[in-house]
Amino acid sequence: MSDDLLLSLLWSVPMAGSLLVLLIPKQFPGVIKWFSLVVTILLFGLTLVAFTKFLSESPSGDVPAASSLRDRAAANTLTGPVGDAVTVGETGKAVGDLVVRHPWIPYFNIQYYLGLDGISLSLVLLSGLVCMLSCLASFSIEKNVKGYFSLYLLLTSSMMGVFLALDMFLFYVFFEVMLLPMYFLIAIWGGENREYAAIKFLLYTLFGSVFILVAILILFFWPGDSVGSFGGAATWTAHSFDSIAVAQAVSETGYYGRFIQQVVFLLFLTGFLVKLPSFPFHTWLPDAHVQAPTPISMILAGVLLKIGGYGLVRFAWPMAPAGAYDFSYYVAALGVFSILYGALAAMAQTDFKKLVAYSSVSHMGYVTLGMAVMVIAGESDPRYYAYGVNGAMFMMIAHGITSTGMFFLVGVIYDRAHTRDLNKLGGLWNVMPIYGAVSFLIFFGSMGLPGLCGFVAEVFVILAAFNYNPTLAVLAAAAVILTAGYVLWTLQRVFLGRSEEHKGLPDLTTREIIISIPLVVLTILLGVYPSVLLDWMNPSIIEGVVRPVTTARALTAAGKAALTPIKTTAIAPQTAR
Amino acid sequence: MSPTLIPNMPSPHELLALLPAMILAVWGLVVLIVDFGVLRRSSSDRRQNFLGILTLFGVLVAMACSVVPILHRASPDQFPGVLNVNSSEPDLLVFFGTIASDSLTEWVNFILLGLLALTVGLSLSYHFTDQWGEYFALILWASVGMMLLAASEELLTLFLTLETMTICLYLATAIEKDRKRSAEGGLKYFVYGSVSSAMFLFGLSLVYGLTGSTRLEAIQVALSGSGTVLTGLEGNVAAAAAVLLVLVGFGFKIAAVPFHQWAPDAYEGAPAPVTAWVATGSKIASFVALIKVLVYGLGTWSSEPGTVTGPGWIGIVAVISAVTMTYGNFAALAQKNFKRMLAYSSIAHAGYMLVGVLAASVSTHPNEAAGTVLFYLVVYSFTNVGAFAVAAWIVRDRGTDEIADLNGLGHTYPGMAVCIVLLMLSLIGMPPLGGFFAKIAMFAEAMNNESSRGQVVLTWLVAIGLFNSVVSAFYYVRVLKAMFLRDVPEGVQPLGQPGRAISIPIVLGTLVALGTGIYPSILQSNMQGAAVHMLHPGKLETKTTSSSALQLVVPAQVALTPKS
Secondary structure, rough: HHHHHHEEEEHHHHHHHHHHHHHHOOOOHHHHHHHHHHHHHHHHHHHHHHHHHHOOOOOOOOOOOOOOOOHHHHHHOEEEOOOOOOOOOOOOOHOOOEEEEEEEEEEHHHEEEOOOOOHHHHHHHHHHHHHHHHHHHHHHOOHHHHHHHHHHHHHHHHHHHHEOEHHHHHHHHHHHHOOOHHHHHHHHOOOOHHHHHHHHHHHHHHHHHHHHHHHHHHHHHOOOOOOOOOOOOOOOOOOOHHHHHHHHHHHHHOOOOOHHHHHHHHHHHHHHHHHHHOOOOHHHHHHHHOOOOOOHHHHHHHHHHHHHHHHHHHHHHOOOOOHHHHHHHHHHHOOOOHHHEEEEHHHHEEEHHHHHHHHHHHHHHHHHHHOOOOOOOOOOOOOOOHHHHHHHHHHHHHHHHHHHHHHHHHHHHHHHHHOOOOOOOOOHHHHHHHHHHHHHHHHHHHHOOOOHHHHHHHHHHHHHHHHHHHHHHHHHHHHHHHHHHHHHHEEEHOOOOOOOOOOOOOOOOHHHHHHHHHHHHHHHHHOOOOOHHHHHHHHHHHHHHHHHHHHHHHHHHOOOOOOOOOOOOOOOOOOOO | OOHHOOOOOOHHHHHHHOOOHHHHHHHHHHHHHHHHHHOOOHHHHHHHHHHHHHHHHHHHHHHHHHHHHHHHHHHHOOOOOOOOOOOOOEEEOOOOOEEOOOOOHHHHHHHHHHHHHHHHHHOOOOOOOOHHHHHHHHHHHHHHHHHHHEEOOHHHHHHHHHHHHHHHHHHHHHOOOOOHHHHHHHHHHHHHHHHHHHHHEEEEEHHHHHOOOEEHHHHHHHHOOOOOOOOOOOHHHHHHHHHHHHHHHHHHHHHOOOOOOOHHHHHHOOOHHHHHHHHHHHHHHHHHHHHHHHHOOOOOOOOOOOOOOOHHHHHHHHHHHHHHHHHHHHHHHOHHHHHHHHHHHHHHHHHHHHHHHOOOOHOOHHHHHHHHHHHHHHHHHHHHHHHHHHHHHHHHHHHOEEEEHHHHHHHHHHHHHHHHHHHHHHHHHOOOOOOHHHHHHHHHHHHHOHHHHHHHHHHHHHHHHHHHHHHHHHHHHHHHHHHHHHHOOOOOOOOOOOHHHHHHHHHHEEEEEHHHHOOOHHHHHHHHHHHHHHHHOOOHHHHHHHHHOOOOOOOOOEEEEEEE
């Protein structure tokens, strides 16, 4: 399968599914459900195809598999003048490198530009899995089945697109398309207070996305700070939405000076922290989670939050490394604060779902922290920073698995007991032993018990943090106690003790067991043998984040980009009329 | 010019250039004659249908006449020079340099006629007056005014066509006689309109006094001399007064704050098709004229060299733009009436488009920037006509036009409701719809200038614009909420079948929004080609150099020496 087809299918299969669902008469809800499930299974299959392709590339070729996305992107260049017939260079050796590039809107140099590396592939795999599982979990939806599954598949499609896009404009398009299905899915199929939660989600995210868009436009239009003063013949002229090329220009030239990088970093950071979410932009999350139906909560926690983290990894840091470095301490502190705040807030909840939602805020704090612990100054070993970024990515995957599971499990008990109030639950282990076992494992995985997936992520992040700032690291490590506190207390309230009230509740059905199995397996596998993920994700992280950031730091430290003044010579506006 | 030099008859070419406008003008009379003659004793419904279809026929004939030159320009071999096309002279001023005959006017005519056809069709959807003959004639003559306004190259012509347009629209606004709202809207429109027209005329007379000519090209030359010099307005009180007064006139037409007060009442009071025509047609024509006068004619006064914020009309327009979009959006938040909400939203859109006007002045690619304003106008107009068709639908079946009347539409007419969703999303500016791309392209051009101070100022303006889009999401989403999250209220007559008159504008608007969003390049390049004539009327030699696309290096592969 050619790259063009494979990468395009990854987002267009669910999109086509979303339209085809509309053609099925609504008298057959069963057909609609099974059709959607088939579409998501097909999608997961496609992500696996992409995965095998990524692993099987021959390292001896001219475009080696282990080579960075940048090299592969360079092998797929658009040649020829803009606006004319642009030829696509995807020929010969570049086939099979998982990069696709076509012109889309030539006037603004916007491309249909997709690509996968370890960073995005891990999230694409996660999304494929989570979308499939939550589609299965959606079988209990009764209200307006057709609309639900159509929107669901549209949401899936846009999430895939977000992870695939390398063109920033295209990324933004997918990013925004995601909002509307999510809005309706919460607002129509949600709980009692669904409309408030849905509009809050929509406005928060739209607000955040404006910051992202402004940052992208600044990168596109910045006229440049003393280009070419770096010895090399810098031909960078901006006017590009190509994230790889911009990241390269940012880290290796002084085109985007320190000031503009600070601005861009803050804009990206704000935009993606809304999505992540991190304190102080997290307040939409508990509302959205509590009101959303179970499968949508799974998607929201499992994939949507990762888009925020992905944005940080792919855009905020590589596109503005100097800015990131300048603000790293504050961002790291914000991350630690988020961890502590989320954990404490979770502890205070009596609503099971809200508790899990706040635990997400807490866990996403590790992502912020892992990204921000930039131990790259001077002589220091960039390996520690690589630990941090790896930890952040690992946290996203681990959290994607465990939080999907947790929301699913909350949904299971809500379906049966019709309450999420922790004080009204209790003694469930006796009643539902399989449910209890799965819950303990998943919750422990989330808590960071050694041997399960959450632990690996936390260790990496804290290890990196320790090299950056021991105080922050100690605080972040101390949060593990709080996490253990709320998780164990929750498990105690839900499963232990005795309760006559909930006697006779049925245990997990076959469908529910099928959903839990992959999550349980992955929780253990990633905890016991993290290399299964790190082996192929790490090189991309080194190439995509650590190296550009380090290069930029070296450049800044060398004083070249550090104090490049903003161009002050005013050029008379062109008046060629 | 001595009288002897004036030829007795305009040349056939000149007449052909005005053919679409002349057809409409004559057709208005035909419609009136038919109404008072043949249909004198017919029922109101019959007259509505007959006259409507008669009008539509005339509009389509005019549209056919307007499309030929466009096709001819696109491929001169297949469409030989009939009508007003003379391919060797693509850029012409006719009638002593007062009216332009170029691809800009052809495109504007074509777009206006397309919108007019939708508006006339929409007028058939429900019964709002008995004066059908007068109504259709007024709409046609208003369109004549719009087409000529967009084509005018001279201040007096500009003023006359502007008045032709607005006077017809005043009357059409008040045509629904049995509703007080309609008369009120018409009166407000008229009072504000006549005051601002007077001030506009005063401004134009000052411009004439300062430059000695009413022709835009001559004004441009008189102000800037042989070269292109920016002088700004510092110390030039007369010029500043002229610019301000001219801005009052245009501000009224495009409903920019603080000259917007008429808009909500007129929009709400007027019958839905008239509102649609006021909100779209008159805006297109006014914006084209605004760009011609400000950016081309008075471009010298835009700012001082090297700054954007210095004394000059750029600073004024920037402030008006920021205030207009912010006010429009925040005022729309409070509205429960669908048409009134659209009125405030169209005020906000005028604010966005003023950013585009600035872009046309400051961008390093002025023609392309002006093209994005045209692009925006097209997308905005078609989506808005669709939105007003929804208003017509509600008022037809319910007699009111509250947003709440749309409750449950998603369950009764899911197809239409999805189309309306897309229209609203395009108006918010959500990708991948046309409204998004148009807005981004316009904002991008505003940032595409070389003065770093200007860039900072304009980046702020763009940021304000984008945050306003978020605010606008709040009220547009209310429409979606009503349609999908509410049930059809009990005991109320649900909305009936939309019928062709209402469904065609909605579906067409949706298609335009989707098409221009997913593949904007075709419309974009055509609009950029047309926009060249907004800034260079009559100058053939400049055309070839400036119409090419933004020449960018494809930076897919950055040739950088790696840093060791």
